[in-house]
Amino acid sequence: MAMNLRQIEMFRAVMATGSISGAARLLSVSQPAISRLLSYTEDRLGLTLFERVKGRVQPTPEARMLFAEVEQVHQGVTRVNELADELRRGGAGSIRLVASPSVGHMLVPKAVARFRHAHPEVRVEFEILTLSELIARIASHRADLAVTSMAVDDPTVKAVQIAEGRLRVIFPAGHPLEAKRVVKPVDLVPYPIIGYGSQTPYGVVVGRALGGAPQPIRFNAQVRFTPNACCLVQAGGGVAVVDDFVLMDDAWPNIRSRPLVPKTATRPHLLSSRVEPLSRIARRFVADLQSLLKAFPEDGEAG
Structure with a gap:
């Protein structure tokens, strides 16, 4: 037999208070009612959940294992009730956003701030993930929208390009590369470079972009992630290649950048479910994001 929500609530109350009387006070019911429901639950489950010791109840190992799962159910029920209350008060619910690191550093937070200013009643959940992780979140309906820093071709999600940027070479202020208007792969040969994993999507893109150097480039x-590369460069730790979205709004005061040539385009995409339409809330967020992107320089020369 499966436990129903009433039994789960009773079980959690007994676990939380450590006594039948405490659970009764917490749930505003009589002690006999708690005792009867507890005995009925144990009988139907075929498990002893509590040992009675000197007027108190001690949870069995089975009860402790159940409690970990019950807490998750309780949190889910609590969130449902919170959402129902928000809707009853005229609120608009919530939106779950995930993003890859480059666009998640400045672009998406700026869009979230604009959205929150217009819709303060909406609950926003925002998380930075790898490309494979955020695709999985959208495909499994555990996120409403994802923003990636590069093109995505995956049959499990709907992907729409929302902007175009380019790769740039970044270095600390005062570095010899600052004298150049643009940087070619050959210009990077004298300098050790901060790189990415060769098997990661970003590492593959950067590796191809630097493949034209006449001599091997030293990593x-x-x-x-690109924000990690920016942190190292900001501290004077070397030279790196990043996309211009992570450099938005002069986020790194000690970093200087130049376009990498030949140009390597980066194409941020918006991911959503293939089978479920966007909610009204999600569409409003997309509008704010697109509004920000209209002001982004298409030639990638700013920064």
């Missing part, structure tokens, strides 16, 4: 450091 003396490796990071996972």
